[in-house]
Amino acid sequence: MKLLHLTPGTGSFHCGSCLRDNALIKALRARGHEALMSPLYLPMVTDAEEAGEGQPVRVGGISLYLQQKMPRLAGMLPDGAKRWLDDEKRLRWASKFMGMTSPHDLGEMTVGSLLGEKGKQWPEWSALVDWMEKEARPEVVSLSNSLLIGLAPAIRKRLGVPVVVSLQGEDAFLDTLPEPWKTQAWELMRENAKSVTKFIAPSRFYAEEMMRRLEVGTDKMEVVFNGLNFDGYAGSRMEPEVPTIGYLARMIHGKGLTTLVDAFIELAGEIEVPGVKLRVAGAVTKGDEAYLDGLRAKLRNKGLLDRVTFEPNLSFEDKVKFLHEITVFSVPATYGEAFGLYVAEAQACGVPVVQPCHGAFPEILQMTQGGVLCEPDDVESLRRGLVQVLTDASLRRRLSEAGSAGARLHFSSGRMAEMFEKVWA
Template identity: 45%
Template sequence: MRVVQLTPGTGNFYCGACVRDNALAHELNALGCETLTVPLYLPMVTDEPADDGMQPILFGGLNVYLQEKIALFRHTPRWLDKLFDNPKLLRKLSDRAGMTSAKELGEMTLSSLKGMDGKQAKEIRHLVDWLKEYGHPDIVLLSNCLLSGLAKQIKAELGVPVLNTLQGEDGYLDSLGDPYSDQCWSALRHVANDVDLFIAVSPYYGETMKSRMSLPDHKVVAVYNGIKLDGYGPSHRPDNPPVLGYFARLYPAKGLDQLVDTFIRLKERKSIPGLKLKAGGTATPSDEKFIREQKMKLDAAGFLQDAEFVENLSHEDKIEFLKSLTVLSVPTAYAESFGLYVVEALASGVPVVQPAEGAFPDLIKETGGGLLFKPRDTEDHADTLEKLLSNVTLAQEMGERGRLAVNEKFTVRKMAEGMIEVFERVSAPGDHSIQAAAGV
């Protein structure tokens, strides 16, 4: 079976979806399912070598922008378009936050969802032509539902199933604001009819998007995310002093500001002697002001010397970072579709404390590797963290329980096997309906 996975890149920072898609492609190939990842919009940035086979960037971000804004560029020759798809140029442009900002991209998101009726019809034709030249894949896998506008033309010209991963798009769509948020949701519900099957990264998110996209039960399955376990293992479990950790993008949506507030609250209580804070993860130029504000907050409270911030770590450094923590907490400001950092921490034997919403309750139930607190409640957050930070035995037991559960249920091999099961069922002659979830 040959699969082409179309994944939007970020250009200049690590993206959880890119990391996940890249790991999935590697594992599918290892299992004999020939898979090629093709970057869209911008170059992919992953914490391991990208499995994209040095493929060209399709649906290039600059071309998409120019075709949205200026009618002339909807008719330019391919040789000129290729100049604008140069990876170095796109990386340079991606440093300008406006190019990948949700509010700036409202018009382009809506246009892309309209498919051949949108302003990027020329890019869709180029993409389909490339898929034909590649050799007619058996399945096309779209990385997220914002790409659903591609499905109709791909199916019309290639006659193959088009599947679509669901992994956190609702927050982006909701952030577009009036009038684009409602318009994009409406367009998405319309083009969803062209997609054969949606594969959610968790049962929670499958149910959420099934409701918001008005999808029938048979159009949504769930396959849990998984990680590659190489390099992971029991943490150093520092308890003297204990270390409260955060590992995600260093920006408000992931709740770094709440964690800083909670850390200050814990320090002021003086109940956890010597407590340290370590915050690591992706940071873009647009995040630097926010990060400085968190450091200023810590400085004003007198605790900056007890905090450490590290940005854009390699895969190996990320694992070492996680192993240096006592507890991890990423208090997201929204209901997370999965939270790859949870299973990464647990794979290191580090327990987690997460908000009781989104996919987190299911992950805690499946792993037994942490505790839940009331979302956006700093006091309850501090109380819950205190239970683990003050009880070394409990933290160790939860961390080890979580590590064993991840080794059993949340590996990249488990994810890839679940995806292959879905591929085979979709490709089966006469099988036009999938009623049960796979891999969960």
């Protein structure tokens, strides 16, 4: 099968979707498929063996922004100027300002993309479809997430091939858009869904959620659990001498970092866990810095800042090292996560996890048996869960062994590719 997979890059930090996409394409190639991954917006940031290496960014984020905001100027730019704007160095520089875009601009850009051929951005997207039609010539087009769904009608019309769309938690983003963008975006999502051959959800929870939100039936929805190549996560694990809680995700309120910090503050006074530390790692943009300054101030006022480290934008190697150096892991997201690849990563490294009982987390932990659940957005419940794991060595050992085996069994890239293949069939 000749597959073209379109995936947005981040330009400057790792993200779960990029890691998942990279692992998927490499695993599909290992199964004999001709799979090509093409980045959009910004260059990819992933592990050392990038599946899309050598592929240029087909639709540059700067050019796309100009097309939406100043379409007349964008239309007058010579090809040389557009190549200059879409240069990898320029795009990586622009990526540093992610998170500083106003809610109005985010809404406008999102709806502009979902409008497809009717939107101001279409000259940029049309060039991508031209390339697909004349050069790439795929048998299947795979879209990394449903925010790219505005392409589906044109792909079906001009290429006449199936369009498969992965779902990666887009509702959490769309629901934060201000009106009228939020309502318009969901209306366009439902309209464009008619041109999609199959949706792929990373959990049963999210399949049901998005069938309702997109108004599609079971005939259009399949569940393919996210997966990774866990060979890169191998390493010797030794618990730290001082009990250490680890967090690895985007450093934002929505991922539950405020809840975790508050639980840590309560936990720091426990006699049962003397000297407990907190290590916070993950993606940070300029727009996140004010929020993090507020957390540091809160910790400083409690006299606990010296027991907390913030480790932004780790390399892949440093991330794996981080996971091998903590006692327990928690990302208590405030919303129902579609999957939570960070949980699979932690468990693959043998780290017990404490996660809220909502979204896909109950489903994941039922499969791996590698963690315990707490109540969502509940500082006291999270504190109790962390104490339970931190103070019971035999429990940690059982969770570590079960989680490591379960993650590799259910969430490997090979299994993901095999399930993805069945969707095509």
